[in-house]
Each structure stands twice: as structure tokens, then as C-alpha cells.
Amino acid sequence: MTSSKTIVLRSSDGATFEVDEAVALHSLMIKHRIETGGADSTTIDVPEVTGNTLSKVIEYCKKHVEAPNSDDLKSFDTDFVKVDQAVLCHLAKASYYMNIKGLLDLSSKTIADMFKGKTVEQIRETFHIKNDFTPEEEEELRKENSWNLFV
Amino acid sequence: MNQDSSNLGQPHESLYLVLPYLPLFELLAMAQTCTSLNNALNNDVLPWLNIVVEDTRPRSRVTDEILMRITSKTMGRLKSLVLVNCSKVTDDCLHNVVFNNPGINKLRVPQCTSLTPEGIIKAVTTLNQHNVTLKTLKINGISNITKEHLQTLHSLLNLDDSSSIDVQICPKCDEPRMVYDCPLETCDRKRATGSCRGCKFCISRCKECGKCVGFGDEDYEAACEDMLCEDCWIKLPKCEFCNKPYCNKHVYKQCAIPGSSHFICEACCMKIL
Numbered sequence: 001m002t003s004s005k006t007i008v009l010r011s012s013d014g015a016t017f018e019v020d021e022a023v024a025l026h027s028l029m030i031k032h033r034i035e036t037g038g039a040d041s042t043t044i045d046v047p048e049v050t051g052n053t054l055s056k057v058i059e060y061c062k063k064h065v066e067a068p069n070s071d072d073l074k075s076f077d078t079d080f081v082k083v084d085q086a087v088l089c090h091l092a093k094a095s096y097y098m099n100i101k102g103l104l105d106l107s108s109k110t111i112a113d114m115f116k117g118k119t120v121e122q123i124r125e126t127f128h129i130k131n132d133f134t135p136e137e138e139e140e141l142r143k144e145n146s147w148n149l150f151v
Numbered sequence: 152m153n154q155d156s157s158n159l160g161q162p163h164e165s166l167y168l169v170l171p172y173l174p175l176f177e178l179l180a181m182a183q184t185c186t187s188l189n190n191a192l193n194n195d196v197l198p199w200l201n202i203v204v205e206d207t208r209p210r211s212r213v214t215d216e217i218l219m220r221i222t223s224k225t226m227g228r229l230k231s232l233v234l235v236n237c238s239k240v241t242d243d244c245l246h247n248v249v250f251n252n253p254g255i256n257k258l259r260v261p262q263c264t265s266l267t268p269e270g271i272i273k274a275v276t277t278l279n280q281h282n283v284t285l286k287t288l289k290i291n292g293i294s295n296i297t298k299e300h301l302q303t304l305h306s307l308l309n310l311d312d313s314s315s316i317d318v319q320i321c322p323k324c325d326e327p328r329m330v331y332d333c334p335l336e337t338c339d340r341k342r343a344t345g346s347c348r349g350c351k352f353c354i355s356r357c358k359e360c361g362k363c364v365g366f367g368d369e370d371y372e373a374a375c376e377d378m379l380c381e382d383c384w385i386k387l388p389k390c391e392f393c394n395k396p397y398c399n400k401h402v403y404k405q406c407a408i409p410g411s412s413h414f415i416c417e418a419c420c421m422k423i424l
Binding site: 089104115130148 | 159160161162163164165166168169171172173176177179180181182183184185186188189212214217
């Protein structure tokens with residue numbers, strides 16, 4: 001059932017992964033590279049993605065390419081994103097870069113759910129964002145958003 | 152990306168990717184976290200193409216003025232507008248938004264109690280004038296919808312398999328209601344009468360799976376008085392006293408028994424106390 005052609009994907013930290021071409025083509029970025037590639041389109045560099053993340057991305061692509069109609073695809077997806085926040089963020093970025101819409105939707109929606117009901121301060125804490133507004137800017141924002149205070 | 156909370160910095164790139172998936176209040180909060188997200192949100196149309204507002208706090212916050220301010224960020228390219236429980240939004244405001252954003256293909260305004268069927272018809276008519284792109288319309292919870300309103304909307308929308316309105320005329324009672332089909336290929340009702348399609352007043356359905364119940368077979372009542380089919384009734388955990396389950400929506404009503412993983416229902420709990 002598997003085609004004989006395999007592709008090697010190389011992550012930013014030099015890790016290599018051999019995958020069936022059909023699985024690799026699930027990434028439209030890789031598909032484009034192969035189609036417009038030159039002589040050596042059997043090894044493809046993915047410099048925006050580390051080995052750990054790339055391995056997870058490949059796991060996703062394998063499942064979705066090899067068993068797209070399986071009953072447990074939904075529970076696979078649900079379990080797939082039960083990972084910690086940092087991993088989720090890396091997955092979202094990788095899926096955007098590698099143009100894998102299903103994975104981008106899945107990881108982004110999961111991260112989006114983490115925002116539900118959070119205040120500005122809570123969002124900063126959860127996602128490690130530094131408040132770099134000046135006091136004047138903060139005051140301006142507070143006024144603009146005064147209608148939206150938690151009541 | 153650090154887990155150490157004392158090491159705050161610029162938002163991870165993936166957070167920009169998440170913006171189009173956020174509902175409105177969360178988007179507005181994001182815009183207040185730091186300057187880069189603020190700039191991204193003020194200079195980019197993409198996160199504003201699908202606006203989802205769930206105004207379910209004790210008091211509705213989104214007024215006409217606020218909705219106009221927010222939709223002005225869409226530069227006329229709004230694709231979908233979902234307003235849930237926005238009880239302060241009026242017909243005029245809805246019409247203005249639709250007039251300024253003729254490409255809307257999804258309009259959902261459930262429980263927006265200041266909107267009227269006439270206002271919605273006016274908004275849909277305006278959208279129609281710019282080529283019908285509206286595919287989904289949800290209006291359950293708008294008061295005083297009549298059969299005539301629905302017929303007008305149907306004719307405006309050229310409905311087919313790919314487009315729909317959630318409120319329809321119940322084939323049994325002829326009233327405008329949410330109408331449900333039976334998830335089963337064949338059921339007792341279909342075998343006997345040819346169809347199993349109707350509103351919740353005409354056909355009782357299992358709260359969990361939507362299968363029709365009460366047609367010749369025994370019905371199973373949950374402790375919350377919702378109806379269940381036999382299969383779902385069997386699967387759900389039951390009150391230790393009366394052996395009735397709660398449906399998943401009302402699981403919070405279970406009264407825990409200290410020292411055990413079982414529960415008793417509210418009614419039995421009252422009887423004991």
C-alpha cells in the first residue's frame with residue numbers, strides 16, 4: 001500500500017526523518033518544493049522547525065494520510081493536542097510554515113480555547129508577554145475599553 | 152518559549168496565527184497585552200473577518216456604538232457575524248453593518264432580543280442586492296417570528312442543501328420553530344408515518360443523541376426531567392436512590408455522596424434532608 005518513494009525531511013537542528021512521499025505531500029510547502037525542486041528533491045530542509053516538533057508534525061500527517069476516514073481520527077486529533085502550551089505554539093507555527101491547514105486549524109483552535117474568559121493580565125501571564133505600553137498608552141487603552149470591564 | 156514566568160518577552164509568533172480564531176472579547180484583550188499585538192490587531196484586517204460575540208455576562212455589554220466601532224476594522228470585508236445574546240444591538244445597527252459589509256456569508260443572531268424579524272428581513276434584503284452570498288442564517292430566539300417572515304426569508308435566500316435557516320416551519324404543528332430530523336436511518340415513527348421531522352413540542356427526542364422517543368416504546372425520563380432513549384439512559388451514571396440519571400448537560404446537579412464516587416439527585420437529596 002505504501003509507495004516505494006520516500007522523502008527525507010531535515011529539521012533546523014539537523015535531525016532527519018524518512019517519510020513516505022504521500023505523507024510528506026500533506027504539507028503543501030513540501031509539495032511545492034518537490035514539484036519545483038531540482039535534482040535533489042529527496043531531502044528537504046525544514047529550517048523553521050526543530051526535530052521534536054517535526055516529529056510530531058509527521059505523526060499528524062501519517063495518521064491523516066494513511067487513515068483519513070477512520071472512526072478514531074477525531075479522538076486522535078483530540079489526544080494529539082493534549083500537550084503542553086509551548087509544544088502547541090511550536091506546532092501552530094510549524095503547521096503555518098509547512099502549510100498544513102488541518103493541523104494549523106487544530107492547534108490554533110486549541111490555543112484559542114486557552115484564552116476563554118481570561119483577563120489581559122492573565123493572558124500576559126499564561127503566554128509570557130511583557131507589558132510594554134507607556135503609562136499614557138495604558139490610560140488610553142483603559143478608557144477605550146472601559147465599556148468592557150468585567151462586571 | 153520560556154515556562155519561567157519571570158522571563159516575559161515578546162509574544163510567540165504562533166499567537167499571531169491564533170488571532171483569527173479568537174472571539175471578540177478575547178481579541179480585544181489581546182490588543183491590550185502589548186504593543187506588537189496591539190499593532191497587529193489595529194493594522195490587519197484578517198482577525199476581524201469573522202466576528203463572534205458571545206455577550207453572556209449578567210448584563211449585555213455590546214451596544215450599537217461599540218459594534219459599529221468594531222466592525223469598522225473590517226474595511227468592508229466582514230465574512231461572518233455571530234452575535235449571541237447581544238440584547239442591546241438594534242435593527243438599525245444590524246442594517247448598517249450589513250450595508251457596509253455586503254460580502255457577509257454567515258449571519259447568526261440567536262437570542263439578540265432587540266432585533267425583530269422585520270429588521271432581519273431588511274438586512275437580508277440589503278445583502279441580496281449585492282449578489283446572494285448569505286449561506287447561513289440563525290435567528291432562534293428572536294421574538295415574534297411568523298410563518299410569513301420565514302417564507303419571505305426563504306424566498307430571499309434561495310435555500311438549497313448548502314444554505315440554511317435554523318428556524319423552520321414544523322411540518323406537524325405548522326409553527327416557526329427549530330425543527331430536527333431523526334439521526335436514525337429508520338425509526339418507529341418513520342416506519343409508521345413516513346417521516347420523523349418536527350419541533351421539540353411535536354416530537355420528543357433524547358437529550359443526548361437526538362433519537363426520537365416516546366413513539367410506542369417506553370420513554371426514559373432523567374432526573375432533570377429531560378427525555379432519554381434507552382441506550383443513552385443505560386450508559387449514564389444513576390442516582391443511588393431513585394436510579395435516574397442526569398443528562399450530560401445537567402450533570403452539575405448531581406449531589407455527591409461524601410466518601411464515594413456515586414451521587415444522589417436533587418429530588419432525593421431534598422427528601423432525605
